Every structure is written in structure tokens, then in C-alpha cells.
Amino acid sequence: MTGIQRQSAAPLLSVRDLRVKTRQGRILLNGTSFDLRAGEVLGIVGESGSGKTMTARALARALADGVSAEGEVVFDGTSLLDVSERELRPLRGSRIAMVLQDPFTALNPLQTVREHLRESLGPAVRRNKAEARSEVERRLAEVGLAAEVADRYPFQLSGGMRQRVAIATALAQDPTFLIADEPTTALDATTQAQVLELLRKLQRDRGMALILITHDLRVAFSVCDRIMVMYAGTVLEHAPTEQLARRPRHPYSLGLMLAEPPVNRYQERLVSVPGNVPPAHSVTQTCAFADRCQWRRDACISGPPPLAEVSPPGAVVEHHSACVRAADLSDEMDAAIRSRSTTADEPPVRGLGAPLLQVRALSKTFRTASLTGRRKENVALADVTFEIAEGESLGLLGETGSGKTTTARCVLGLSTPTSGAIELDGFDISDYRRLSREQRARVRRLVQVVFQDPYASLNPSMTIETALGEAITAGGAGVHGAPGTVAELLDLVGLPQIHARRHPSALSGGERQRVAIARALAVRPKLLICDEPVAALDVSVQAQILELLRDIRTRYGTSMLFITHDLSVVRQMTDRTLVLKDGTIVEAGDTAQLLDAPQHPYTRSLVASVPGPRAATADTTSKDVSREPSRKA
Amino acid sequence: MVAAFVLRRLGAGILLLLTLSFLVFCLLALSPGTPLQALLGTRPASPELVDSLNARYHLNDPFLVQYGRWLAGVCALDFGQSISVQSDAPVGQILSERMALTLQLGGYALVLILLVGIPLGMLAGIRRGRRTDRAISAGATVAISAPAFVLAIVLLYVFGVALKWFPVYGTGTGFAERVSHLTLPAVALATVLSGILVRQTRAAMLTAMSQDYITFARLRGLSPGRVLVRYALRNAALPVVTSLGLILVAALTSTLFIEQVFSLPGIGTLLLAAVTNNDVPVVQGAVLVLGASVILTNLAVDLLGLALDPRTRFAVKDGA
Known part of the structure; x- marks a missing residue:
């Protein structure tokens, strides 16, 4: 199961039996092996507790105190787990780089963007002042930011801009290998799509190897060449992206795909995987997923199932699954995937009663003042009008700062309009x-x-x-x-x-x-107000x-009143939807119509930014990234 | 912009001092004993003498008139004359003499607090959980638990009386002698407070070291020195500066005890003597000076915070 690509050139990164344990000996990651070649994109997908972030941190030698990694990690001839931090430092930034999940905490709050970039550049460039200056601007342009961003502090930038800055600093020495740990999870949908697009572009332009950690299969499908599905500290499936999307060979991967609520149609019965993710150390001697699997047999729990090859004959890239019944279940799983894309249920028609909630011309302005006396007025909501009838479910769709939570707070009496x-x-x-x-x-x-x-x-x-x-x-x-x-x-x-x-x-x-x-x-x-439940x-x-x-x-x-940023949640849960942007309603209407035929450009960009196979009506005009609003105070 | 902020804060400070002086004036009026008794001393209270003293010190005026007269004087920078502590000496002069010594003592202690507290706190924070950290943290706990006046007496006995390394009494003349005279009091004052500062610095350092930006800086291959200074130290400095303000104010109250124990003629002993002797102008003056120093300290801390953290320059409050 080692060389996933048959005509294997020497891999850039080779991982064998990587394990992560706590100091007390509790297992967090349970023997992971894979290879990564130069210029390749590997996705590691899993839910919380799957060990995906542990894997990334172990590779980058950035594990928390009290947690240690063992096994073999060879990067371009260097055994990463065996060298000292001092020996590792020359590789950091220049060969191996990592981008963290939360752009709001990854940058030094006391340093400008310019200082971040300059300190991350190679020593030769860094020392020449004029060269460093132009290099900083070039790097900012590369991630789609204007030169004047250089003199701002992180807190003056939006989340998307901060993540762009973080990516620029991580890539400042042109590393050959980048680990991106949930780089877009903390971002808004439209920003998320732009940052993913940027990562993909940078990866292709540089021929850089990339490991993308994500919990979102759609994100992985849209970016990666190969995907590794992890669960409770174990790799359950490892397959080329196309293969995984069309022919998953592990019940858990299948379950994940089916559990994803569809964005382009209503589904009468939302499928979920019953139960909860077990801790990694409790499932070392059995199939990790056995407890939640509808196809469980005794063979599943008699020992840890090996990650075995299940590739169709003649496949170029191997497909591995850790399900001992992968072969018997293949027809059933294929059928489940096929049926998913064909069923389209009609949303139920409910008789609506009299208006229950009436909101008329709701406005909310926050007054802000800095320590040194600058005053500013911040309009959170401007002239918002809507109604909810008895028995109706209304979606409130919007991104950070759109005013959706302020609306809820006003209705709840937590804020006074x-x-x-x-x-x-x-x-x-x-x-x-x-x-x-x-x-x-x-x-x-x-x-x-x-x-x-x-x-x-x-x-x-x-x-x-x-x-x-x-x-x-x-x-x-x-x-x-x-x-x-x-x-x-x-x-x-x-x-x-x-x-x-x-x-x-x-x-x-x-x-x-x-x-x-x-x-x-x-x-x-x-x-019942559901705020991103x-x-x-x-x-x-x-x-x-x-x-x-x-x-x-x-x-x-x-x-x-369903508040969410997630289009598929709106699709599944609401009758009507309002789209909020900067405190005003830009579009309102029947949920199905609104998502199928969005009228307002903003709604269209929201629909277009759903990752993976694009929704049919999506307008894919790419937005000018430098026009993203900043938080300049 | 910053000037407006400073002016606003100074304005608020003056209002605060006004309130403070009025409250203290009320307290003195309510407390038993009158300045008259102090003025009379052992002399027989003949009606003529009482009348002349009353007339001279305006003791028979209504309460508010007395306060108003004092306030008018202060506005003209005249703090009045001492009644009993140093009879008839101008209060302004007494205060400036006494305050000088207190400031020297406080400054000396501050230097000790900073030199001991910050490096040890940083060290403990960086070496979290190791032996160094445990030793420093234990030391800080002991230091915090030692009451300043008890410690003062112990120090006085051990280093002054038994070992005779430092003088027991007096203030000395000339710089070297003054330093040697102030060493024991400064150490007594600094011990508790540097214990507190060690803890604050350690906590700030721990918080800073566990931040994502430190991990991210390491992952980019920045030098350990840069990560420590530009990332950890600078970010840890903010909470430390804030706690330093509190520590300085605490130091001011502690000087009352310390000056008493070491018989130093500072503002603390002056205040005590003035209160006991009902010397209203001196008490008022001392309170004003102490209050002003608290206000100025806090202002300095805020300005330092503004200089250190760009975010506070744009800080946003929710004025719902």
C-alpha cells in the first residue's frame, strides 16, 4: 500500500506508520502511511477527532506540548522526526511551510503586514532595503492585495485579507511543500472560494506539493488530486479524487457524502450517520467506524482492518480502503451514490397562518469610540422589513457583518433597535x-x-x-x-x-x-430562532x-427564523429566504426560486462560491479580489 | 488626537482631585479633636488665646467657607501654612521636601521590582513546568505572602542590627549614602510587589507563547530570538504594563508602613503625623499630592499602552 502511484518517481515526502501519542501513552493518531510527490495535491478529510490536524502538525513538527510523534517521515532525504529544531529551521519557510486555520490569530497583532512579509523573506532579499520593499509589494500583488495593505496592521484587515497575508508570508521563500490546515474554514463563503482559488493557482504556478486539511469534502473535491479520508485517528480510504467522488469504497466516506445536505435541491429525508465519533485510542483493535456502520459483520471488529487495494482493473492510481467488506458492498455503495444524484423531492407545501412576527423598517446603528476619541457610526441594519407567518420557516442568509445576528438580537430583545x-x-x-x-x-x-x-x-x-x-x-x-x-x-x-x-x-x-x-x-x-445551529x-x-x-x-x-451562511441549510430548512448584505435585504423570495435563479449579483456570487461541482445556474464571473472590503478603522 | 486624550484625562483627574479633597475635608471635620486643641497644646485655653487662634486660622468660619478659602489658595498654588506638624511652615515647601524622599524610595523600589520581576517572570514563562519555573513560582508565592511591615522589621534586624551591612536610621547625605540608607526600605517595599509582577509577567508570557502567531512564526523559520522578542515579549508587554500601574499605586500605600518602620521623613510619615495632629492644610496637601501621583501613574500606563499596541489607538467600544 506504499506507492500509491504505480510508476513511482521518488516521492518528495514519504510517511510510514506515523503515530501520535500523548505523554500518558494515549493514541491520537494510529499509524498513517502515504507518499506525496512534487507538485501533487493531497487532501486529508475528516471530522473533529479524526487526526487530520494531528497528521499535519506532526509533519510540520508543530505538535503541542505533551504530544509526540513517532514513525518515519522523510522529506527530500531528511528524516523530519529525527532532526533537532535547530537543524530543522533552515528547512522551515524555505522548503516546508504551513498555513494555519484561523487567520485572526495567526498574525502578530503588533506588527504591520510589511514587517510580517519582510521578516519572512530570504536573508539575501531581506537585507537589501530597496529590494525588500519591492519584493513585499510583488508578494502582496501575487495574493491579490494592493500595495497599500503593507502598512496596515492585521486588525485593520478582513479575515480573507489576513489569510491572504498569511499565505504570502508562508510562501515568501518559495517552499516546495505547503501544508494548509483548514485554510478557509474561518472565512465567509465568497471569501472562501476566492482563497481556495488563490491556493490552487499558487500551487499550480509553482508546482508546489500541497497537503490540504479540511472537514469539507466539497472543498477537497474541488482542489485535490488525491484524498485521504480519516476517522478517529485512522485512515479509512485513500483514493484519487474522481474515484472517491464516484465510487467510494468505505461506508464512512459514503456516509459523509450522503450526509452533506444538497444545495441544489430539497431532500425529504436528510441522511445522517448515527452516533458520534469515538476517541482514537478506543478503536485501535477494531474497524474504527464499526460502531456506526450499518453493514457491520463480526470480521469488522475482530481486528484492525488493513488498508487494502480496491482499484478497478487497469487504474493508474491506486485506490485503498480499510473496509474488509469493500468488495461485497461495492454495488450497494455505487447504487447509494447514484440514487443521491437522481432523487429530487418536492418541498412540502404547508398551510401558513396569520403573520406571527412583523419587522418593519428595522435599523440599528452602533456607535463606536476609540480610546483617543475617534467616533464612528456603524450601521448594522438599515431599513429591514420582513414577516414570518405562523408555521413558516424563514431563512436569513448572509456573511459576517451582514446584520443577521443583529436582527435576531433585536427580535430577542438583547439589543434595542x-x-x-x-x-x-x-x-x-x-x-x-x-x-x-x-x-x-x-x-x-x-x-x-x-x-x-x-x-x-x-x-x-x-x-x-x-x-x-x-x-x-x-x-x-x-x-x-x-x-x-x-x-x-x-x-x-x-x-x-x-x-x-x-x-x-x-x-x-x-x-x-x-x-x-x-x-x-x-x-x-x-x-424559534436558530442562529447557525x-x-x-x-x-x-x-x-x-x-x-x-x-x-x-x-x-x-x-x-x-433560520440564520445561516450555508446555502444548503437554507435549501433544506426554509420556505422563504432573505439575503442580507451590509445590513440591507438585497433579495427576498421563495427559497427554491431564489437559489435556482438568483437575481441580485451578490446572491449570484454566493451561489457561485459553493465549492465542488458548480450549481447549474451559478454565475462564475470571478470577482476582483482586491475589492474585498477591509476593516480599516 | 493623543493631546486631546491627555487633556480629557487630565481634566477628569482634576475633577477627581477636587472630589477627593472635599471628602477628606469632610472626614477631618467629622473626626474627633479640633485643630484648636493641637494649636493650644499645653497652654491654658484662655478666651483671648482661643479667640486669636480662631481668628488667625479662620476656625470659626462655616465649613464650606473654610473649604472654599483652602481651594482658592490651592488655585493660586498656595497650600497654606502647617498648623501643628511644623508650625507656620508653608505646606508647599514641606510637601516638596517630603515628596522628594518618597519619590527616591519609590523609584529605587521600582527599579528593583522591574529588574527582578520581569526577567524572572519571563524566564518562568518560557521554561514553563520545568524546575526553573517551579523554583521561581514558589519564590514569588513566598514573596507575595510576606507582609511588607513584617519583612521590614526582619530586614532591619538581620541586615541592620545583626550584620550591620546597612544603616538602621536616617536618610544619609550624598548619593551613595542615600542609596545605602534607602536599600533596606526599598527591598522591603519591592519584595511583595516584585512577587506580583513575576506572576503577572509569567502569565502574560504563557499566554503569548501559546498563541497561533508564535507557532506560525516558528513554522516560517524565523530566528528564535526574533520570535522571542518581537512576538512573545512585545505581546506580553501589554498586560505587564497594565499590572505595573496597579503595582505602582500599591507601592504608594505600602510606603506608609515602610517609612514608619524605617523612620524616614517621607510623605507617608508626614501624612500620619498630620492626621494625628489634626493639621488640616498638611493632610489636604498630602492627599492632593498622593492623589495626583496615582492619576498621573494611570495616565502614564495608558499612554504606554497606546504606544505599545496599535489596536488601542483604534479600539472599538460597543455603544449600543
């Missing part, structure tokens, strides 16, 4: 402060919220039972039709009763989000949560 009116079920809630105590209590029972991050939205010191019990009491006992007990609530969101006595820390992300939903439902709200969750769990929310809507007729 600068002007405009909000009416909820007959109550004027434009200003919560003007409501009487009794009115406020009633409004709070009408509208509830599920936040993005289930790790931060539950009190870590309260058991689930206490948290839910508190919500039930706060709602006032005996609210009509509300689930009266903790047990009923857990049942409602599909959690076993045993969770009641646990603390949030003992739960997985998906389970926590279920608890958060249960807590919101305790008062049986008429309107699946953005922080793994793909295989996302679908579970989306299905749960659909189920709640069907069962109780709850209206929903």
Missing part, C-alpha cells in the same frame, strides 16, 4: 424595556433561540437535568402544550434519559446542541440536528 418596529403575536416588542414584567415574561415564552456554539451556550457547572428543569420553571408551569418534565424534553430531542444526570462536558457537540434545542422548546415557543458541528451530525428541527416544526408548527 435604533428605529423601526417589531411586532410579535400582537405584542409591540420594538423595545423590551417598555414592556411590563408580565408582558416580557409572555414574550419570552413566545420566542426562543438556539445558538451556534453548543459548547458555550450551556452552563458547564449545571447538569442537563438542572438546565432543562430551570427552563421549565422559568417558562411558568402549565404552559399550554409544553412538555412538562425533563424526561419528556429529552425524549423530544432523542436523547437517552441517562443524560439527565450528566454535565455538558460529558456530551458530544451534537448531543449538546440537542440539549440546547430541548431547553428552547421547554416553553413551547411559537417562534449546525455551523459548529461535524457533517455526519449536522443532518441529525437538521432532521430534529424539521421534526419539531412538523409536530408543533413552530415558526422558525
Whole structure:
């Protein structure tokens, strides 16, 4: 299974049996082997806990304290795991480079872009002042940034611009090998597409070898030559991109692909992989995926399955799968993939009731002042008008800073609008402060919220039972039709009763989000605001949560305001959609129509930036990257 | 822009001092004993003497008039005359003499705090979890736990009385002698505070060292020296400067004890004597000087922060 390419030239990077362990001997990464040739792009795809970032960090020798790597990593004749940091430094930047996930923390906040670039250049260029100056400008132009960006500080730049700067500094000495660890995950959709495009271009122009770590199969499909699918510290499948996309040979890869909610059509039943990702050390002696696999046999758990070749006859590049039943299941898996692309369900037609929420000419301005007295007004929302009928689900689509969360906060009474009116079920809630105590209590029972991050939205010191019990009491006992007990609530969101006595820390992300939903439902709200409820969750769990929310809507007729940046979530979860940009609604309409035939250029660019096989109507005019808005203060 | 900021802060500072002086004036008026008793001393309180003293020091004027008279004087830079501590000497002159010594003591201690606290804190932060770190952290805990006045007495006994390395009493003349006289008090003052600074610096260093930008800088092959100085130190400097402001203010209060123990004629002993003797003008003057130094220290810390961190120059507040 070593040489993936049959006519193997000497690989640039050769990894054999790479393992990562904690100091206490707990296994985090479970024997990974692969080769990478010069100019090749390898994608490593996996959910949280899969070991993909561990692999990247082990290769770059950037593991955290208390975690160590063993095995063999040979880069161009140097055994990377055996040399000292001092011996490794000449390779860093000039031969091997790495880009980190979060562009907001990767740059020194006290240094200008110019200083970042200059210090990253080779010593010969760095010492000549004039040459360094022109080189900095050239490097900025290469990543699509204007020369004047050089004198800005990182905090004055948008996320996309920061990631461009980070890429420019990482490539300042023209390395032959780049590791990019989720380089676009923290970015907005349109920015994400541009940064991926940039990475691909830079890689091709330089013939640079690239390892792209991502949790998003669509991203990997759009960029990589080969893809390695990892799960719980183990490689489950390793295949050429085309092959993986059309003929996956591992149930987990298949599950991941099916769990991806489609963006171009409504799917009546969202498929998810049941259960949660196990920790790597617990599955070293079995197929890591066995517990969640519908095709499990005894052979799967009798020992760790080898990564065996499953290539079709005559294939140039080998295809490996760690499923012992890959051969028997191939027809079933092929059928599943085919059926996915043919089924197109009609979204259900629901009878809508009277308007529940009416938002009229909502505006919100934040006044900001710096320590030294510069004042600025920041318009977060300008003249936003919309309605949600009883039983309706409305999508609020937009990127960072578009005002979607501000809208939610105004409806929830967490922010007071600068002007405009909000009416909820007959109550004027434009200003919560003007409501009487009794009115406020009633409004709070009408509208509830599920936040993005289930790790931060539950009190870590309260058991689930206490948290839910508190919500039930706060709602006032005996609210009509509300689930009266903790047990009923857990049942409602599909959690076993045993969770009641646990603390949030003992739960997985998906389970926590279920608890958060249960807590919101305790008062049986008429309107549920979902603020990116699946953005922080793994793909295989996302679908579970989306299905749960659909189920709640069907069962109780709850209206929903669905805030998201994700077009496929909007497609699956909403009847109508508003597109917000810079605090104004640029387009509104029936979700299916809006996504199939976007009218506004901005909506079109959003649709176009979905990675992978482009949506049919996508307008692919490439945007001028230097016009991306910056955050100059 | 920065000038406007400084002016605004100074304006706020003056308001604060005004309030402070008024509150202290009230407290003195409410406290038992009157300046009259101090003025009379052991003399018999004959009506003529009382009348003349009252007239001279305006002791019979209504409360607000007394405060107003004092305030008018201050505006003309006249802090009045001392009543009892150094009878009839101008308060301004007493304050400047006493403050000079206190500032020397404080400056000496500050140098010690910085020289000990910052390097040790950095070292502990860089060598996190190793023996060096554990030794330094343990030392810092001991230093923090030692009350300054107890430590002062121990130091005085060991190095002054038993070993006779340093003088026990007096302030000395000339630079060398002054330094030798101020060494024990400065050490006593600096110990607790440098313990605090060690901890603050260590924490700031740990935070900075664990940031992504440090990892990213290493991955780009920047020299370890550059990563340490331009990345770790500069970023750690911000929280350290902020805590330094608090430490300096704490030092000011500690001088009260230290000057008392070492019988140094600084502003602390002056304040104590003035309060005991109901010497209103001196108390008011000393409070004003101490208050002004706290305000100026904080202003200096903020300006230093502005100079160090470009973000604070554009910092954004949510004025919802």
C-alpha cells in the first residue's frame, strides 16, 4: 500500500506508520502511511477527532506540548522526526511551510503586514532595503492585495485579507511543500472560494506539493488530486479524487457524502450517520467506524482492518480502503451514490397562518469610540422589513457583518433597535424595556433561540437535568402544550434519559446542541430562532440536528427564523429566504426560486462560491479580489 | 488626537482631585479633636488665646467657607501654612521636601521590582513546568505572602542590627549614602510587589507563547530570538504594563508602613503625623499630592499602552 502511484518517481515526502501519542501513552493518531510527490495535491478529510490536524502538525513538527510523534517521515532525504529544531529551521519557510486555520490569530497583532512579509523573506532579499520593499509589494500583488495593505496592521484587515497575508508570508521563500490546515474554514463563503482559488493557482504556478486539511469534502473535491479520508485517528480510504467522488469504497466516506445536505435541491429525508465519533485510542483493535456502520459483520471488529487495494482493473492510481467488506458492498455503495444524484423531492407545501412576527423598517446603528476619541457610526441594519407567518420557516442568509445576528438580537430583545418596529403575536416588542414584567415574561415564552456554539451556550457547572428543569420553571408551569418534565424534553430531542444526570462536558457537540434545542422548546415557543445551529458541528451530525428541527416544526408548527451562511441549510430548512448584505435585504423570495435563479449579483456570487461541482445556474464571473472590503478603522 | 486624550484625562483627574479633597475635608471635620486643641497644646485655653487662634486660622468660619478659602489658595498654588506638624511652615515647601524622599524610595523600589520581576517572570514563562519555573513560582508565592511591615522589621534586624551591612536610621547625605540608607526600605517595599509582577509577567508570557502567531512564526523559520522578542515579549508587554500601574499605586500605600518602620521623613510619615495632629492644610496637601501621583501613574500606563499596541489607538467600544 506504499506507492500509491504505480510508476513511482521518488516521492518528495514519504510517511510510514506515523503515530501520535500523548505523554500518558494515549493514541491520537494510529499509524498513517502515504507518499506525496512534487507538485501533487493531497487532501486529508475528516471530522473533529479524526487526526487530520494531528497528521499535519506532526509533519510540520508543530505538535503541542505533551504530544509526540513517532514513525518515519522523510522529506527530500531528511528524516523530519529525527532532526533537532535547530537543524530543522533552515528547512522551515524555505522548503516546508504551513498555513494555519484561523487567520485572526495567526498574525502578530503588533506588527504591520510589511514587517510580517519582510521578516519572512530570504536573508539575501531581506537585507537589501530597496529590494525588500519591492519584493513585499510583488508578494502582496501575487495574493491579490494592493500595495497599500503593507502598512496596515492585521486588525485593520478582513479575515480573507489576513489569510491572504498569511499565505504570502508562508510562501515568501518559495517552499516546495505547503501544508494548509483548514485554510478557509474561518472565512465567509465568497471569501472562501476566492482563497481556495488563490491556493490552487499558487500551487499550480509553482508546482508546489500541497497537503490540504479540511472537514469539507466539497472543498477537497474541488482542489485535490488525491484524498485521504480519516476517522478517529485512522485512515479509512485513500483514493484519487474522481474515484472517491464516484465510487467510494468505505461506508464512512459514503456516509459523509450522503450526509452533506444538497444545495441544489430539497431532500425529504436528510441522511445522517448515527452516533458520534469515538476517541482514537478506543478503536485501535477494531474497524474504527464499526460502531456506526450499518453493514457491520463480526470480521469488522475482530481486528484492525488493513488498508487494502480496491482499484478497478487497469487504474493508474491506486485506490485503498480499510473496509474488509469493500468488495461485497461495492454495488450497494455505487447504487447509494447514484440514487443521491437522481432523487429530487418536492418541498412540502404547508398551510401558513396569520403573520406571527412583523419587522418593519428595522435599523440599528452602533456607535463606536476609540480610546483617543475617534467616533464612528456603524450601521448594522438599515431599513429591514420582513414577516414570518405562523408555521413558516424563514431563512436569513448572509456573511459576517451582514446584520443577521443583529436582527435576531433585536427580535430577542438583547439589543434595542435604533428605529423601526417589531411586532410579535400582537405584542409591540420594538423595545423590551417598555414592556411590563408580565408582558416580557409572555414574550419570552413566545420566542426562543438556539445558538451556534453548543459548547458555550450551556452552563458547564449545571447538569442537563438542572438546565432543562430551570427552563421549565422559568417558562411558568402549565404552559399550554409544553412538555412538562425533563424526561419528556429529552425524549423530544432523542436523547437517552441517562443524560439527565450528566454535565455538558460529558456530551458530544451534537448531543449538546440537542440539549440546547430541548431547553428552547421547554416553553413551547411559537417562534424559534436558530442562529447557525449546525455551523459548529461535524457533517455526519449536522443532518441529525437538521432532521430534529424539521421534526419539531412538523409536530408543533413552530415558526422558525433560520440564520445561516450555508446555502444548503437554507435549501433544506426554509420556505422563504432573505439575503442580507451590509445590513440591507438585497433579495427576498421563495427559497427554491431564489437559489435556482438568483437575481441580485451578490446572491449570484454566493451561489457561485459553493465549492465542488458548480450549481447549474451559478454565475462564475470571478470577482476582483482586491475589492474585498477591509476593516480599516 | 493623543493631546486631546491627555487633556480629557487630565481634566477628569482634576475633577477627581477636587472630589477627593472635599471628602477628606469632610472626614477631618467629622473626626474627633479640633485643630484648636493641637494649636493650644499645653497652654491654658484662655478666651483671648482661643479667640486669636480662631481668628488667625479662620476656625470659626462655616465649613464650606473654610473649604472654599483652602481651594482658592490651592488655585493660586498656595497650600497654606502647617498648623501643628511644623508650625507656620508653608505646606508647599514641606510637601516638596517630603515628596522628594518618597519619590527616591519609590523609584529605587521600582527599579528593583522591574529588574527582578520581569526577567524572572519571563524566564518562568518560557521554561514553563520545568524546575526553573517551579523554583521561581514558589519564590514569588513566598514573596507575595510576606507582609511588607513584617519583612521590614526582619530586614532591619538581620541586615541592620545583626550584620550591620546597612544603616538602621536616617536618610544619609550624598548619593551613595542615600542609596545605602534607602536599600533596606526599598527591598522591603519591592519584595511583595516584585512577587506580583513575576506572576503577572509569567502569565502574560504563557499566554503569548501559546498563541497561533508564535507557532506560525516558528513554522516560517524565523530566528528564535526574533520570535522571542518581537512576538512573545512585545505581546506580553501589554498586560505587564497594565499590572505595573496597579503595582505602582500599591507601592504608594505600602510606603506608609515602610517609612514608619524605617523612620524616614517621607510623605507617608508626614501624612500620619498630620492626621494625628489634626493639621488640616498638611493632610489636604498630602492627599492632593498622593492623589495626583496615582492619576498621573494611570495616565502614564495608558499612554504606554497606546504606544505599545496599535489596536488601542483604534479600539472599538460597543455603544449600543
